[in-house]
Amino acid sequence: xxxxxxxxxxxxxxxxxxxxxxxxxxxxxxxxxxxxxxxxxxxxxxxxxxxxxxxxxxxxxxxxxxxxxxxxxxxxxxxxxxxxxxxxxxxxxxxxxxxxxxxxxxxxxxxxxxxxxxxxxxxxxxxxxxxxxxxxxxxxxxxxxxxxxxxxxxxxxxxxxxxxxxxxxxxxxxxxxxxxxxxxxxxxxxxxxxxxxxxxxxxxxxxxx
Amino acid sequence: xxxxxxxxxxxxxxxxxxxxxxxxxxxxxxxxxxxxxxxxxxxxxxxxxxxxxxxxxxxxxxxxxxxxxxxxxxxxxxxxxxxxxxxxxxxxxxxxxxxxxxxxxxxxxxxxxxxxxxxxxxxxxxxxxxxxxxxxxxxxxxxxxxxxxxxxxxxxxxxxxxxxxxxxxxxxxxxxxxxxxxxxxxxxxxxxxxxxxxxxxx
Amino acid sequence: xxxxxxxxxxxxxxxxxxxxxxxxxxxxxxxxxxxxxxxxxxxxxxxxxxxxxxxxxxxxxxxxxxxxxxxxxxxxxxxxxxxxxxxxxxxxxxxxxxxxxxxxxxxxxxxxxxxxxxxxxxxxxxxxxxxxxxxxxxxxxxxxxxxxxxxxxxxxxxxxxxxxxxxxxxxxxxxxxxxxxxxxxxxxxxxxxxxxxxxxxxxxxxxxxxxxxxxxxxxxxxxxx
Numbered sequence: 270x271x272x273x274x275x276x277x278x279x280x281x282x283x284x285x286x287x288x289x290x291x292x293x294x295x296x297x298x299x300x301x302x303x304x305x306x307x308x309x310x311x312x313x314x315x316x317x318x319x320x321x322x323x324x325x326x327x328x329x330x331x332x333x334x335x336x337x338x339x340x341x342x343x344x345x346x347x348x349x350x351x352x353x354x355x356x357x358x359x360x361x362x363x364x365x366x367x368x369x370x371x372x373x374x375x376x377x378x379x380x381x382x383x384x385x386x387x388x389x390x391x392x393x394x395x396x397x398x399x400x401x402x403x404x405x406x407x408x409x410x411x412x413x414x415x416x417x418x419x420x421x422x423x424x425x426x427x428x429x430x431x432x433x434x435x436x437x438x439x440x441x442x443x444x445x446x447x448x449x450x451x452x453x454x455x456x457x458x459x460x461x462x463x464x465x466x467x468x469x470x471x472x473x474x475x476x477x478x
Numbered sequence: 479x480x481x482x483x484x485x486x487x488x489x490x491x492x493x494x495x496x497x498x499x500x501x502x503x504x505x506x507x508x509x510x511x512x513x514x515x516x517x518x519x520x521x522x523x524x525x526x527x528x529x530x531x532x533x534x535x536x537x538x539x540x541x542x543x544x545x546x547x548x549x550x551x552x553x554x555x556x557x558x559x560x561x562x563x564x565x566x567x568x569x570x571x572x573x574x575x576x577x578x579x580x581x582x583x584x585x586x587x588x589x590x591x592x593x594x595x596x597x598x599x600x601x602x603x604x605x606x607x608x609x610x611x612x613x614x615x616x617x618x619x620x621x622x623x624x625x626x627x628x629x630x631x632x633x634x635x636x637x638x639x640x641x642x643x644x645x646x647x648x649x650x651x652x653x654x655x656x657x658x659x660x661x662x663x664x665x666x667x668x669x670x671x672x673x674x675x676x677x678x679x680x
Numbered sequence: 681x682x683x684x685x686x687x688x689x690x691x692x693x694x695x696x697x698x699x700x701x702x703x704x705x706x707x708x709x710x711x712x713x714x715x716x717x718x719x720x721x722x723x724x725x726x727x728x729x730x731x732x733x734x735x736x737x738x739x740x741x742x743x744x745x746x747x748x749x750x751x752x753x754x755x756x757x758x759x760x761x762x763x764x765x766x767x768x769x770x771x772x773x774x775x776x777x778x779x780x781x782x783x784x785x786x787x788x789x790x791x792x793x794x795x796x797x798x799x800x801x802x803x804x805x806x807x808x809x810x811x812x813x814x815x816x817x818x819x820x821x822x823x824x825x826x827x828x829x830x831x832x833x834x835x836x837x838x839x840x841x842x843x844x845x846x847x848x849x850x851x852x853x854x855x856x857x858x859x860x861x862x863x864x865x866x867x868x869x870x871x872x873x874x875x876x877x878x879x880x881x882x883x884x885x886x887x888x889x890x891x892x893x894x895x896x897x898x899x900x901x902x903x904x905x
Binding site: 273276277280283284287288291292294295297298302307310311348349351352353354356358359360382384395396397414415416430431 | 683690693696780781782796798800815817841842849850851874879884886887888889
């Protein structure tokens, strides 16, 4: 039979996992509506980073702010252009709490539908696309709240609705932005059909490997 | 409430979390072609695996035959380079038995994939439901039975209504034919393992 | 920490799990047209249900009217026949609603809750006389109450993002058409599908800042460039 202390620890663990799952899902909802400041506020203050597709790594709270508000948002207060659509489901999350339960990792699938320009981030004709990829993220408990420490979205495909992932796996602009520069080049960009599989952050539940 | 009852409740929450993770991890290993790791998620006393129209594979031996021999081609090397699997595990409803030793769960899956066909690799959409069973052995949850029922398997260019099923794919070394392969538009409904949450009826 | 506090925390975690399961079961029953089972998930004190452009239906009676009567305007007395007919309907019409990304917020008294989900749908049904295949997307903002130890729906609101044909896509054809149902109690309260730019307000506070959403209708005129 467990002691009160043991039960408390187990309950805390369940609670931590639930909080991290909610954090990531809320990230998805804010991304859908382009709520850039709210997204920045989900990140840790201490040394966070964000890397999506082949845009490069943006480091530190200042880098995270530069990524979401300056790069993805455009100028501050900019209203998304008419016809803009950005939906990215946050699915199949597997959270691994580290020993000590102050840090954690999570693997998620991102899958969605977009209507965005493809020749650049903000300018050009809107295209309807399916987008799919894998997140391998890190989380940290700061001031008793779980926050995102590292967000890494690894693109699998971004295909025009008219074509499909086999015919046109990735459409549009590639490479880091030339004006709002990342802090480091992309660390892992191998979309379909490279066959690349982003290594998993969780241990095998049975063999432990 | 006493400590014992509280512990039972906590154990139940942990069981649900672990089973959900087991299912999601199955999906991630399957998508990255790590079939030996998939087989290791099954109990030694596993009952069967039945997926799509491939037929029923019995026991741990049948499961190894299905995932490792048939799908994995007995190796971890990459499948033909165009082939791409993505089974997204969605919406799991887990029911743990009162004795805490077995469980059942229903899941949905969306699959945007590239699969081989007689005409070469095709981009396809699939949808299907799982009704799976799990067993707790030595404090760990394992798969006992996997059952994936295909709703449709259509090509990207056509869609489920115009082209619901790309073909019929029984595996020659199955132990039994598929038990309930009734894809759209048959109207077949995969039975639920769970009772109605409010009325308690099946 | 005391046993009572721990117990309260465990109850809260169990409540979240139960509500998440309730929402998923709703989806599974909806997909298989088990209309009566869907109805039985709603409280007798249901406030309202509103889906797509069907209009707003009030109370448990409204829920019954919306899910069961449907297009055609059949009278309540024929309800049993409609249920039987729908549950036996052929597979040509079908829907798959996936309940995704649920974020559940339990109220401070532990008796009410709210939840946001996304739904991604593949459907085929007749529209204007011919069968078509469709992709749909939308967000739910739902409310729940705990009655006699069981969680039930008290409000369901599915807000459409798009309803497009498989062959055309959301950018080219955001809305195939309107789907009004007979005798709603009110017209749709917030039917502003893509590309309106409408943001469906969140039920959850910001996880870090704690800020609560102040709804702002960011409307973009479809003829703006």
